[in-house]
Amino acid sequence: MMISHIIKFFLFFFIFISITSLSFALSSEYSLSSNSNSDKFYSSDEQVYELFQLWKKDHGKEYENSEENAKRFETFKSNLKHINEMNAKRKSPTQHRLSLNKFADLSPEEFSKTYLQETPSNYGDRKLQDEDGDCENLPLSVDWRKKGAVTEVKDQGNCQSHWAFSVAGTIEGLNKIVTGNLINLSAQELVDCDPASHGCAGGYYFNAFGWVINNGGIDTEADYPYTAKNGTCKENANKAVSIDNLLVLDGSEEALLCRTSKQPVIVSLDATGLQFYAGGVYGGENCKKNSRNATLVGIIVGYDSVDGEDYWIVKNSWGKDWGEKGYLLIKRNVIKEWPYGVCAINAAVGYPIKEVLSSAM
Numbered sequence: 351m352m353i354s355h356i357i358k359f360f361l362f363f364f365i366f367i368s369i370t371s372l373s374f375a376l377s378s379e380y381s382l383s384s385n386s387n388s389d390k391f392y393s394s395d396e397q398v399y400e401l402f403q404l405w406k407k408d409h410g411k412e413y414e415n416s417e418e419n420a421k422r423f424e425t426f427k428s429n430l431k432h433i434n435e436m437n438a439k440r441k442s443p444t445q446h447r448l449s450l451n452k453f454a455d456l457s458p459e460e461f462s463k464t465y466l467q468e469t470p471s472n473y474g475d476r477k478l479q480d481e482d483g484d485c486e487n488l489p490l491s492v493d494w495r496k497k498g499a500v501t502e503v504k505d506q507g508n509c510q511s512h513w514a515f516s517v518a519g520t521i522e523g524l525n526k527i528v529t530g531n532l533i534n535l536s537a538q539e540l541v542d543c544d545p546a547s548h549g550c551a552g553g554y555y556f557n558a559f560g561w562v563i564n565n566g567g568i569d570t571e572a573d574y575p576y577t578a579k580n581g582t583c584k585e586n587a588n589k590a591v592s593i594d595n596l597l598v599l600d601g602s603e604e605a606l607l608c609r610t611s612k613q614p615v616i617v618s619l620d621a622t623g624l625q626f627y628a629g630g631v632y633g634g635e636n637c638k639k640n641s642r643n644a645t646l647v648g649i650i651v652g653y654d655s656v657d658g659e660d661y662w663i664v665k666n667s668w669g670k671d672w673g674e675k676g677y678l679l680i681k682r683n684v685i686k687e688w689p690y691g692v693c694a695i696n697a698a699v700g701y702p703i704k705e706v707l708s709s710a711m
């Protein structure tokens with residue numbers, strides 16, 4: 351039983367390897383081919399059911415009863431179909447691909463309820479900042495991870511705290527650049543304490559930076575650990591890292607590129623198409639070109655190009671088992687087609703400052 355299980359597992363794996371040529375690391379053994387004949391490997395319900403069983407085992411999924419199991423199987427099947435169809439449309443190995451990841455038993459509606467949130471893409475009362483730094487001769491690529499300014503990818507779990515992790519992570523980057531110390535900062539403190547936001551029901555990142563400024567700082571993750579639940583604000587929390595202000599960009603891609611070369615920046619985007627994202631450069635397949643609507647907050651930690659395609663590197667908080675080890679690569683330099691950037695990623699950009707940084711520039 352066990353042996354045949356393993357053999358089947360490797361068979362699926364082998365099929366996948368043999369018909370897919372990828373320039374990125376594999377993120378999931380369950381990714382299926384980018385080739386339209388993949389359907390024939392799963393032509394029967396029995397075969398899909400076996401795949402479902404393997405997937406459940408690998409993800410430690412157990413359902414309460416057989417009705418729930420049957421319902422999840424239907425969702426899984428429909429997701430598999432969608433994944434195969436989308437992967438079959440890929441035109442190059444660098445284009446984004448989808449896989450049967452940990453979200454494969456959630457319908458897009460269920461996924462959206464738990465992980466996506468309409469995020470207002472306005473700046474509140476923050477004033478626009480003209481680019482103040484030196485923007486000549488920017489490097490062709492930047493990766494703040496390689497400069498030690500990015501902490502590990504977090505997993506928000508069953509709590510819509512992407513906004514809090516992204517605020518904390520953007521401050522982590524600034525703090526490293528200014529002080530030399532990389533410290534995990536507390537997303538939970540923002541979930542519990544920022545009164546303008548709704549904790550695990552979502553929040554507003556521009557406000558949350560304002561909360562950190564008014565509070566005189568944000569605590570460390572070690573002192574104020576993540577629980578993935580709404581909690582009561584701890585009054586005696588430390589103000590381990592402070593910021594002086596939050597500045598915003600006006601949507602210009604040049605300004606965003608320039609700022610990204612100086613520090614990680616916070617952005618929001620429409621992530622409707624990213625439930626099964628497994629890597630490669632996402633071109634905004636599910637987004638409207640003229641929309642400013644956003645559903646997820648993330649951090650741009652760098653930019654690069656592959657085969658002539660320019661992309662941003664975005665840190666997410668859906669765990670390392672999503673995307674490119676927790677990161678999204680999304681197209682940039684397409685401002686003529688996408689007035690607010692792909693999936694509105696340029697529409698509401700912010701970055702915190704510490705006076706030391708601005709006077710050093």
Ligand SMILES: *[C@@H]1O[C@H](CO)[C@@H](O)[C@H](O)[C@H]1NC(C)=O
Nearest residue numbers: 501502503504532533534571
């Ligand atoms: C941040 O926390 C993670 C656990 O989520 C840990 O593995 C990592 O070492 C911490 N990073 C730093 C810089 O303390």
Ligand SMILES: *[C@@H]1O[C@H](CO)[C@@H](O)[C@H](O)[C@H]1NC(C)=O
Nearest residue numbers: 547548549550551552579580
């Ligand atoms: C968390 O608190 C917010 C209000 O701040 C509420 O809307 C939401 O339902 C709560 N979530 C949970 C899981 O209790």
Ligand SMILES: *[C@@H]1O[C@H](CO)[C@@H](O)[C@H](O)[C@H]1NC(C)=O
Nearest residue numbers: 468638639640641642643644
């Ligand atoms: C943005 O979201 C609002 C509210 O959900 C919706 O009414 C509107 O049509 C969306 N705009 C675009 C361009 O998708």
